[in-house]
Amino acid sequence: MLQLKNIGYRVMADGQEREILHDINLTIEDGFTAITGPNGGGKSTLAKVIAGIITPNEGQILLDGRDITACTVTERAQLGISFAFQQPVRFKGLTVRDLITLAAGRTLTVSEACAYLSEVGLCAREYIDREINASLSGGELKRIEIAMIIARGTKVSLFDEPEAGIDLWSFNNLIQVFEKMHDTLGGSILIISHQERILNIADRVVVIADGRVRAEGTRQEILPELLQGNTTCSALTAKL
Amino acid sequence: MDKIEKDLLEQITGLHEVPQGAYNIRANGRGAGRRTTENIDIVTKTDKPGIDIYIKPGTKNESVHIPVLLSETGLQDLVYNDFYVGEGADVTIVAGCGIHNGGDGESRHDGIHTFHLAADARLRYVEKHYGQGDGNGQNVMNPTTVIELAERAHMEMETTQIRGVDSTVRVTRSTLADGASLRIRENLMTHGSQLAETDFSVDMNGEDCSADVVSRSVAKDTSRQVFRSCINGNNRCTGHTECDAIIMDEASVSAIPELTANHLDAALIHEAAIGKIAGEQLIKLMTLGLTEQEAEEQIVSGFLK
Numbered sequence: 001m002l003q004l005k006n007i008g009y010r011v012m013a014d015g016q017e018r019e020i021l022h023d024i025n026l027t028i029e030d031g032f033t034a035i036t037g038p039n040g041g042g043k044s045t046l047a048k049v050i051a052g053i054i055t056p057n058e059g060q061i062l063l064d065g066r067d068i069t070a071c072t073v074t075e076r077a078q079l080g081i082s083f084a085f086q087q088p089v090r091f092k093g094l095t096v097r098d099l100i101t102l103a104a105g106r107t108l109t110v111s112e113a114c115a116y117l118s119e120v121g122l123c124a125r126e127y128i129d130r131e132i133n134a135s136l137s138g139g140e141l142k143r144i145e146i147a148m149i150i151a152r153g154t155k156v157s158l159f160d161e162p163e164a165g166i167d168l169w170s171f172n173n174l175i176q177v178f179e180k181m182h183d184t185l186g187g188s189i190l191i192i193s194h195q196e197r198i199l200n201i202a203d204r205v206v207v208i209a210d211g212r213v214r215a216e217g218t219r220q221e222i223l224p225e226l227l228q229g230n231t232t233c234s235a236l237t238a239k240l
Numbered sequence: 241m242d243k244i245e246k247d248l249l250e251q252i253t254g255l256h257e258v259p260q261g262a263y264n265i266r267a268n269g270r271g272a273g274r275r276t277t278e279n280i281d282i283v284t285k286t287d288k289p290g291i292d293i294y295i296k297p298g299t300k301n302e303s304v305h306i307p308v309l310l311s312e313t314g315l316q317d318l319v320y321n322d323f324y325v326g327e328g329a330d331v332t333i334v335a336g337c338g339i340h341n342g343g344d345g346e347s348r349h350d351g352i353h354t355f356h357l358a359a360d361a362r363l364r365y366v367e368k369h370y371g372q373g374d375g376n377g378q379n380v381m382n383p384t385t386v387i388e389l390a391e392r393a394h395m396e397m398e399t400t401q402i403r404g405v406d407s408t409v410r411v412t413r414s415t416l417a418d419g420a421s422l423r424i425r426e427n428l429m430t431h432g433s434q435l436a437e438t439d440f441s442v443d444m445n446g447e448d449c450s451a452d453v454v455s456r457s458v459a460k461d462t463s464r465q466v467f468r469s470c471i472n473g474n475n476r477c478t479g480h481t482e483c484d485a486i487i488m489d490e491a492s493v494s495a496i497p498e499l500t501a502n503h504l505d506a507a508l509i510h511e512a513a514i515g516k517i518a519g520e521q522l523i524k525l526m527t528l529g530l531t532e533q534e535a536e537e538q539i540v541s542g543f544l545k
Contacts, residue, residue, distance in 0.1 A: 051527055053523055053527075072526070073523060073526040073527055074526045074529060074530065074531050074532070077526060077527050077528060077529040077530075078529045081527075082527065083527045085520075085524065088524075089518070089520045089521050089523075089524040091521060091539065091542060092456075092484065092542070092543055093456075093539075093541075093542035093543040093544070093545045094538065094539070094542035095542075098538075098542060099528075102525065102528050102530065102538065103528050105528075105529060148528065152528065152529075
């Protein structure tokens with residue numbers, strides 16, 4: 001269980017202090033939680049705060065009751081937090097197999113590595129020895145990013161807009177991947193998304209706008225209001 | 241061979257014992273073993289130090305290993321090796337130099353390798369340079385490679401220097417005839433206060449010849465690297481040169497590509513990029529549970545793979 005207590009984060013922009021996150025309080029139980037809300041509302045910042053990439057100005061983060069606020073990115077990863085980036089990183093020289101192996105944290109047989117790629121709809125034989133470089137498309141990189149999270153199999157899996165950059169054909173596949181993950185991966189799966197079809201498979205939905213939690217509840221509680229387009233989330237519903 | 245020499249041999253050839261096929265091992269300035277085959281002859285030069293290697297036309301799937309090992313401190317070794325690869329042959333040559341310098345003198349090996357590839361010959365040439373030793377003496381290697389490719393000949397050169405060479409000036413000169421192709425891959429890492437200069441020059445004289453010269457390097461600590469790559473397109477041809485360098489600590493890297501087109505249909509490209517390891521690359525690997533140092537090692541070893 002992941003708990004965020006009174007998380008606040010500010011940055012200096014053009015000589016003025018700007019508040020990005022304001023007094024965020026969330027408890028993420030096991031199961032599938034979708035975080036949604038308008039662009040610029042603080043969702044990705046919140047994901048980086050959870051992964052340890054951004055240090056909040058105030059507040060506490062607890063993983064299974066343990067305070068991890070001061071833990072580094074590496075320590076949090078080792079404690080069981082995985083983070084799929086919105087913009088996957090390219091590496092000259094490192095191959096798909098290298099990254100999947102690093103993610104799994106142990107030596108993998110070719111068939112084990114291939115199994116993770118097949119999970120995300122990539123024909124493993126074609127990809128396993130390819131470099132993570134500019135020759136891979138954005139959609140391919142996103143799927144490899146997701147395969148790494150599956151290979152890690154940690155208790156908290158965090159995805160920042162996994163659908164961004166994925167074409168429509170692949171998107172159907174992606175929904176199936178998350179549906180399967182919901183059944184098999186266990187732990188807390190936290191997905192930042194604008195896609196109604198992803199929100200539709202979530203157990204709980206959190207709406208974040210202007211750096212604050214605007215709504216939180218079960219899918220059945222939150223989605224109808226969200227899709228009707230109340231004032232809080234007009235920017236979001238425009239995207240759905 | 242003693243243990244130090246065996247260790248050096250393993251570092252530069254990946255072999256624990258004497259190689260398969262033809263070989264000539266030079267240890268501390270003297271011949272330490274040679275084998276010839278029906279198709280590959282090795283002859284000691286009479287006018288200067290070194291050997292001539294003759295590969296018969298049509299020889300396929302054979303290899304020649306010519307490692308050089310230096311384990312006596314202060315030894316200055318100069319050698320001329322000439323390779324004659326016959327028409328239509330398709331072979332692999334593995335060279336390399338390993339220095340173990342446990343003393344205070346400068347150990348130095350200057351190898352001048354000249355490759356004469358006849359028409360339609362194909363050659364894969366692999367060379368590794370490696371230094372070790374706990375003394376204060378410098379390990380110096382200045383390899384010169386001269387490449388002459390006849391019609392439709394093809395050569396791939398993989399040159400690697402990863403550790404322990406304090407100073408190196410690597411000069412490669414090549415000329416290409418009609419339809420010849422040359423592919424060079426350099427992998428280089430410098431550390432401490434090492435200096436590495438690379439100087440590639442390709443004269444593309446023949447019609448429809450091609451050259452692809454790519455260097456990947458990592459400069460650590462206070463080391464300094466200079467990469468020069470000069471391609472002259474003197475006929476209808478295609479040429480590409482690329483220098484990709486990661487800079488760390490207080491190191492310095494210069495990339496100096498030079499293209500000259502002396503023919504209207506010469507198509508020449510150069511690319512050069514120097515930069516530190518991207519922060520997002522480190523963070524990505526740290527989110528997989530690696531420490532910053534482990535992440536850095538993975539990125540560097542992948543880059544130089």
